[in-house]
Amino acid sequence: MNKAPLVSLSGVSKSYPKLTALDNVSMELNQGEVLGLFGHNGAGKTTMMKLILGVISPSKGQVQVMGMAPDSKAAWHSRAKVGYLPENVSFYEHLTGLEVLTYFARLKGLDKKDALALIEQVGITHAMKRQVKTYSKGMRQRLGLAQAFIGAPKLLLLDEPTVGLDPIATAEFYQTVDQLKNQGTSIILCSHVLPGVEQHIDRAIILSSGKMLAMGTLAQLRRDANLPVAIKPCGLNGAVREDAKLMAYLTDPSGANEQTLYVPEQDKLAILRQLLAYEHLTDVKVEAASLEQVYQHYLSGAHKLTSREKRS
Numbered sequence: 001m002n003k004a005p006l007v008s009l010s011g012v013s014k015s016y017p018k019l020t021a022l023d024n025v026s027m028e029l030n031q032g033e034v035l036g037l038f039g040h041n042g043a044g045k046t047t048m049m050k051l052i053l054g055v056i057s058p059s060k061g062q063v064q065v066m067g068m069a070p071d072s073k074a075a076w077h078s079r080a081k082v083g084y085l086p087e088n089v090s091f092y093e094h095l096t097g098l099e100v101l102t103y104f105a106r107l108k109g110l111d112k113k114d115a116l117a118l119i120e121q122v123g124i125t126h127a128m129k130r131q132v133k134t135y136s137k138g139m140r141q142r143l144g145l146a147q148a149f150i151g152a153p154k155l156l157l158l159d160e161p162t163v164g165l166d167p168i169a170t171a172e173f174y175q176t177v178d179q180l181k182n183q184g185t186s187i188i189l190c191s192h193v194l195p196g197v198e199q200h201i202d203r204a205i206i207l208s209s210g211k212m213l214a215m216g217t218l219a220q221l222r223r224d225a226n227l228p229v230a231i232k233p234c235g236l237n238g239a240v241r242e243d244a245k246l247m248a249y250l251t252d253p254s255g256a257n258e259q260t261l262y263v264p265e266q267d268k269l270a271i272l273r274q275l276l277a278y279e280h281l282t283d284v285k286v287e288a289a290s291l292e293q294v295y296q297h298y299l300s301g302a303h304k305l306t307s308r309e310k311r312s
């Protein structure tokens, strides 16, 4: 089995005359892996996708996709194995949805039958004979997704894929991501909308001002960030306040909202054992830090660093 990563960046920077959009980034993406790429506006997410697509070249370092530099002539054939959904998807407005998709399918050596199947998969069969100019934002986004899925790509780069999608279409989109992953497709998914993403990604990268602040599984990032676990016991009727050890884990011991304990990961099991010994305990909820909390943690660290750098 070929264990070489599908995508690798080593020491990659992309500089423009007045700004470094990506600064010394190294990462790898393996087959069947889903990577979430997160960062504020201008963090360098699209720059990283464009480098992987080969539409721009690195100023420093090396990008490899399926064993080749993606901006090289040799990579021409493997481009058919890459699907891309750009951030602001736009189409030929006077063509119908089906015509647009048939056009893209033909560019990848496929035919109308494949286009029809994809139109059905993204749920716009009813509108496929209408001109794209009559489509809503969500319908355009669905057409964009169908376009990215053409030809069963080995690598999918999706920039803000759920923008404009309603909750049902968003859920269907993530089902498709899971299916593609199970079939071995590697996916890089870039999003500002964090809730709902975490159960569909294997690893996350957090970028800020072109620098990589963190990379890892959510469990690794939580551990490295040392974010507490929220433990919410029910039925204790204030017993927590009578125990000095438990009290120490309340963020606001005098407040009415006293029942959530914020416990470091390493103390979690000991505290759970202690709570389970209470006869009146009726339920206990345990919540690890969300992707959003992890993201905020790393970005606030970067912000503090930048303010300090500016002052010195």
Ligand SMILES: Nc1ncnc2c1ncn2[C@@H]1O[C@H](COP(=O)(O)OP(=O)(O)OP(=O)(O)O)[C@@H](O)[C@H]1O
Pocket (backbone or CB within 6 Å): 016, 019, 020, 021, 039, 040, 041, 042, 043, 044, 045, 046, 047, 048, 087
């Ligand atoms: N061709 C270019 N010339 C000069 N600067 C550029 C160019 N392309 C991108 N940049 C700058 O590089 C930085 C990173 O841009 P990029 O589009 O990668 O950010 P992003 O993380 O995708 O942001 P967003 O979430 O807003 O899409 C930004 O400051 C952007 O203005």
